[in-house]
Amino acid sequence: MMESKVKIVRINEKLPISFPQNGAAGKTGSWRLYRPIVDNNKCTKCFLCELYCPGNVIETRKDGIQIELDYCKGCGICAKVCPQKAIEMVPETVEVKIA
């Protein structure tokens, strides 16, 4: 008999949700190649981006959404799911100081 691959998760079991925290090399936002930029004038505070963000770094507030960039990895899922196209992913820039 084939073994079922469906796992029933009880509400009090641990869910696969991560929390913003340092990795072995420090803040995980340093991996980011693209940065999410939010247009809070377009945002309707529907909560979808916060729901789908795998890094759990989005907070929906009365005045719009806030992204904790120290831990945002730039995956772009928030921009994909936003029905208002209120999030744009732009290339990350790194400041290099030349002595």
Ligand code: SF4
């Ligand atoms: S790009 Fe968006 S979905 Fe991805 S980690 Fe950053 S805020 Fe979350």
Ligand code: SF4
């Ligand atoms: S998915 Fe888009 S419209 Fe909805 S809260 Fe996020 S930025 Fe705002």
